[in-house]
Amino acid sequence: MIAPVSKIREPLVYGHKTYHQITEDLVAPTEKAPSLSWMLVFIPALVLLVFGVFSIYWTIYVGIGTWNLNKTINWGWDITNFVWWIGIGHAGTLISAILLLFRQKWRTGVNRAAEAMTIFAVMCAGLFPLIHMGRIWDAFYIMPYLNTRGPVWPNFNSPLLWDVFAISTYLIVSLLFWYTGLVPDLATIRDRSAGLRKKIYDFFSLGWTGAAKHWQRWEYLSLILAGLATPLVLSVHTIVSFDFATSVIPGWHTTIFPPYFVAGAVFSGFAMVQTLMLISRKVLNFEQYITLNHIESMNKVILTTGSIVGVAYLTELFISWYSGYIYEQFAFFNRALGPYWWAYFGMMFANVVSPQFFWSGKIRRSVGWTFFLSILINIGMWFERFVIIVSTLARDFLPSSWSFYSPSWVEIGIYLGTFGLFFTMFLLFTRVAPVIAIAEVKHILKTSGDQYVGKDAEIQH
Amino acid sequence: MNRFEFSGKLRITLLIGIGIGLLSMILTYFIGDDDLNSRFWSNFLHNSSFFTGISLMAVFFIAASVTAWAGWYVVFKRLWESFSIFLFAGLILMTILGIGNYFQWHFLYHWADDGSVAHDAVLKGKSAFLNKNWYLVGGLLIMGIWIFFRQKMRRLSIMEEKQIMGDYSIHQKLRIYSAVFLPIAGFSSAAMIWLWLMSLDAHWYSTLYAWYTASSWFVALVAMVIITLLFLKKLGYYEQVTDEHIHDLGKFLFAFSVFWAYLWFSQFMLIWYANVGEETVYFKIRKDEYSWLFYGNVVINFVVPFFALIANSFKRHKLWLVIISAVVFVGHWLDFFLMIKPGVLHTAHELIGHGIENEEVLMHHHHLPAGFGFPGLFEVGTFIGFLSLFLFLVFSSLGKAGLVSQADPYIEESLHHHV
Numbered sequence: 001m002i003a004p005v006s007k008i009r010e011p012l013v014y015g016h017k018t019y020h021q022i023t024e025d026l027v028a029p030t031e032k033a034p035s036l037s038w039m040l041v042f043i044p045a046l047v048l049l050v051f052g053v054f055s056i057y058w059t060i061y062v063g064i065g066t067w068n069l070n071k072t073i074n075w076g077w078d079i080t081n082f083v084w085w086i087g088i089g090h091a092g093t094l095i096s097a098i099l100l101l102f103r104q105k106w107r108t109g110v111n112r113a114a115e116a117m118t119i120f121a122v123m124c125a126g127l128f129p130l131i132h133m134g135r136i137w138d139a140f141y142i143m144p145y146l147n148t149r150g151p152v153w154p155n156f157n158s159p160l161l162w163d164v165f166a167i168s169t170y171l172i173v174s175l176l177f178w179y180t181g182l183v184p185d186l187a188t189i190r191d192r193s194a195g196l197r198k199k200i201y202d203f204f205s206l207g208w209t210g211a212a213k214h215w216q217r218w219e220y221l222s223l224i225l226a227g228l229a230t231p232l233v234l235s236v237h238t239i240v241s242f243d244f245a246t247s248v249i250p251g252w253h254t255t256i257f258p259p260y261f262v263a264g265a266v267f268s269g270f271a272m273v274q275t276l277m278l279i280s281r282k283v284l285n286f287e288q289y290i291t292l293n294h295i296e297s298m299n300k301v302i303l304t305t306g307s308i309v310g311v312a313y314l315t316e317l318f319i320s321w322y323s324g325y326i327y328e329q330f331a332f333f334n335r336a337l338g339p340y341w342w343a344y345f346g347m348m349f350a351n352v353v354s355p356q357f358f359w360s361g362k363i364r365r366s367v368g369w370t371f372f373l374s375i376l377i378n379i380g381m382w383f384e385r386f387v388i389i390v391s392t393l394a395r396d397f398l399p400s401s402w403s404f405y406s407p408s409w410v411e412i413g414i415y416l417g418t419f420g421l422f423f424t425m426f427l428l429f430t431r432v433a434p435v436i437a438i439a440e441v442k443h444i445l446k447t448s449g450d451q452y453v454g455k456d457a458e459i460q461h
Numbered sequence: 462m463n464r465f466e467f468s469g470k471l472r473i474t475l476l477i478g479i480g481i482g483l484l485s486m487i488l489t490y491f492i493g494d495d496d497l498n499s500r501f502w503s504n505f506l507h508n509s510s511f512f513t514g515i516s517l518m519a520v521f522f523i524a525a526s527v528t529a530w531a532g533w534y535v536v537f538k539r540l541w542e543s544f545s546i547f548l549f550a551g552l553i554l555m556t557i558l559g560i561g562n563y564f565q566w567h568f569l570y571h572w573a574d575d576g577s578v579a580h581d582a583v584l585k586g587k588s589a590f591l592n593k594n595w596y597l598v599g600g601l602l603i604m605g606i607w608i609f610f611r612q613k614m615r616r617l618s619i620m621e622e623k624q625i626m627g628d629y630s631i632h633q634k635l636r637i638y639s640a641v642f643l644p645i646a647g648f649s650s651a652a653m654i655w656l657w658l659m660s661l662d663a664h665w666y667s668t669l670y671a672w673y674t675a676s677s678w679f680v681a682l683v684a685m686v687i688i689t690l691l692f693l694k695k696l697g698y699y700e701q702v703t704d705e706h707i708h709d710l711g712k713f714l715f716a717f718s719v720f721w722a723y724l725w726f727s728q729f730m731l732i733w734y735a736n737v738g739e740e741t742v743y744f745k746i747r748k749d750e751y752s753w754l755f756y757g758n759v760v761i762n763f764v765v766p767f768f769a770l771i772a773n774s775f776k777r778h779k780l781w782l783v784i785i786s787a788v789v790f791v792g793h794w795l796d797f798f799l800m801i802k803p804g805v806l807h808t809a810h811e812l813i814g815h816g817i818e819n820e821e822v823l824m825h826h827h828h829l830p831a832g833f834g835f836p837g838l839f840e841v842g843t844f845i846g847f848l849s850l851f852l853f854l855v856f857s858s859l860g861k862a863g864l865v866s867q868a869d870p871y872i873e874e875s876l877h878h879h880v
Contacts, residue, residue: 258669
């Protein structure tokens with residue numbers, strides 16, 4: 001018996017798809033030669049990647065002095081980019097873990113791509129703290145293990161070290177989650193292929209046969225991983241926020257940072273999922289699987305998290321006044337009216353005002369608007385980190401050491417390089433694995449296919 | 462049985478509970494109190510704010526669920542709705558405190574004492590927000606808005622019953638009110654929490670305080686919903702509510718207990734780590750003077766529900782779930798006790814004039830006045846009174862509409878809910 005579905009719900013799979021058609025549609029991109037549009041995106045991505053690699057090489061070869069950081073502003077684009085990429089990585093695990101626990105059916109359309117995005121984004125993020133060390137080999141010393149270094153241990157009191165653990169745990173669990181979900185789909189591709197291709201997919205599908213027992217264990221594992229990953233969604237950005245909030249720097253040391261960073265991360269993560277999925281559904285012809293209903297749901301999440309971020313901004317602002325602490329008050333005065341005022345107002349506009357457009361159902365369901373606003377939010381969330389980091393540091397305790405900072409070409413190059421890495425990886429991923437989870441879409445077909453629910457339903461149950 | 466019958470027996474039991482509460486409050490006022498009646502009024506504030514907040518969270522839950530197109534809870538949505546009735550009582554109770562600021566019925570707030578404000582630069586700086594007028598007018602305004610939305614949403618939810626099948630126009634309206642309420646609740650709850658509770662420690666501040674307090678309310682709400690729902694089932698109502706719904710409620714209790722602990726940790730750890738005197742003072746007093754409550758708070762509200770609810774079977778065991786819910790409910794009441802009492806006591810000391818010396822003495826002798834260090838009999842009695850009043854109003858409201866909605870768009874899904 002199929003569970004009843006309220007008539008007020010919209011379908012999530014259009015085109016009266018059968019199980020077979022779903023397989024055909026979703027596997028297709030991995031079986032065809034790359035399209036022209038794919039190549040047109042892939043080549044620039046690769047160029048950016050190469051430029052990024054060169055910039056990193058230059059940083060390591062010449063030294064960290066190739067960046068424009070100075071004694072006052074000792075965190076700049078590097079940590080801004082780090083936090084930004086980590087934030088983007090949040091949507092994937094939220095979609096795959098928390099939305100699975102909440103039994104949200106619309107997650108099936110976007111979870112695979114979002115999880116992949118998470119992994120690539122975390123890879124991009126992880127680069128920055130490493131390069132930032134200046135002497136890259138120092139990265140060795142963040143590993144805590146019994147060794148011949150004697151009493152030399154990493155500083156366990158430092159949130160920067162907690163970051164190492166939090167992010168590596170996050171990467172591992174996200175990777176497991178993504179791969180677990182992929183197994184049945186890889187087996188589907190295997191069953192349709194021959195020769196070497198078959199051998200490769202056979203290896204990666206771990207002997208999946210589709211036996212009932214396999215499905216049962218697979219579902220069980222997904223649920224356990226979801227349970228484990230849910231606290232991780234919160235912990236990673238919480239610990240990133242600790243990097244700032246454990247300090248005594250006015251503007252950084254504030255207790256709302258942990259949940260507010262998490263909300264902001266989910267916010268930016270969903271914006272990036274929107275950006276990517278709006279392109280993917282067009283290029284790969286997935287409009288019937290990633291429907292306007294999916295886009296609308298994601299826009300609602302963006303509206304919610306954007307408003308949470310808005311409440312947090314205003315809370316910070318209010319409490320800085322309320323505290324009666326002049327340095328706290330100055331920190332916010334400086335943010336809004338200091339040398340980087342444009343970043344503050346850019347942030348406020350892009351993060352708090354722009355998602356409010358999504359109150360309109362028309363705009364939520366408009367592909368053009370969604371794409372435009374998702375880009376704007378991505379920029380806004382980058383500004384947020386820039387505001388927190390650079391505009392705070394620029395005005396430190398001694399007015400004699402106040403400073404200004406703009407990035408060098410090397411710093412810009414590394415940032416562009418991470419875009420190259422991100423898109424190269426994502427585009428390769430669309431070639432080798434189904435971008436939409438085949439098995440999971442099939443799983444919801446009978447409760448969300450447009451032949452079963454919605455106004456075109458033919459089959460009543 | 463789709464109509465709840467508020468039986469005479471239950472009515473009398475709750476009225477006795479209210480009586481115990483009134484008696485406790487009278488006794489507190491006349492025998493167990495200091496010159497400023499700090500104990501009586503802090504108990505008054507403690508329970509009023511705690512139960513009003515639970516009521517607000519019930520409206521918030523419905524608004525969030527309607528917005529998220531949730532179906533599972535619909536079969537017992539009337540229970541959530543009836544929880545919001547206490548907002549009316551909250552309006553009256555908090556207004557009494559608001560008027561009391563003018564006539565010096567109570568001395569809960571340091572910032573409400575003109576003499577202190579005149580000599581205190583920090584309090585003077587905050588006086589644009591912390592003042593008697595805003596406490597009264599802002600409170601009336603914001604609680605008025607909450608009640609407006611509560612009324613509107615409740616009415617729409619009942620109006621749905623009279624609609625023809627397949628017509629969802631009322632539900633669409635409900636969606637609009639729900640969505641609009643969410644950001645309003647987000648801002649206004651923070652403002653009220655700062656005003657009612659955070660300002661008790663008038664010099665102290667924490668940006669996370671509002672969310673922390675709201676999460677405490679929310680967990681208490683879920684715990685009380687579980688208890689009342691299972692009680693109603695025991696009476697023979699709500700037979701449509703199955704183990705599956707109970708299980709999901711258990712998950713909510715588990716998840717939000719962990720969320721509360723997350724906020725607790727975030728607030729405590731950041732203040733502890735940075736070690737700024739103006740901030741640590743809040744926890745210093747609580748850790749030293751109220752150690753049992755301070756550590757007990759984390760044990761009761763996090764460790765207990767975490768281990769007691771982690772397995773599936775635990776969440777489906779009704780008696781177990783009721784016990785844990787009761788523990789957690791009392792736990793969050795104690796959490797509020799810990800949030801409120803030290804600040805009130807400090808203010809009382811300042812005003813009575815013993816000032817700092819007295820506090821030094823306290824630090825050394827570990828002696829806190831009755832009703833401040835740990836809830837005494839009067840506190841328990843007052844709690845019973847407020848809880849009985851809360852339940853009395855809830856059950857009265859519950860009887861006013863059919864227990865199970867017949868026309869909610871998601872009712873079929875909820876009746877066949879499966880985790």
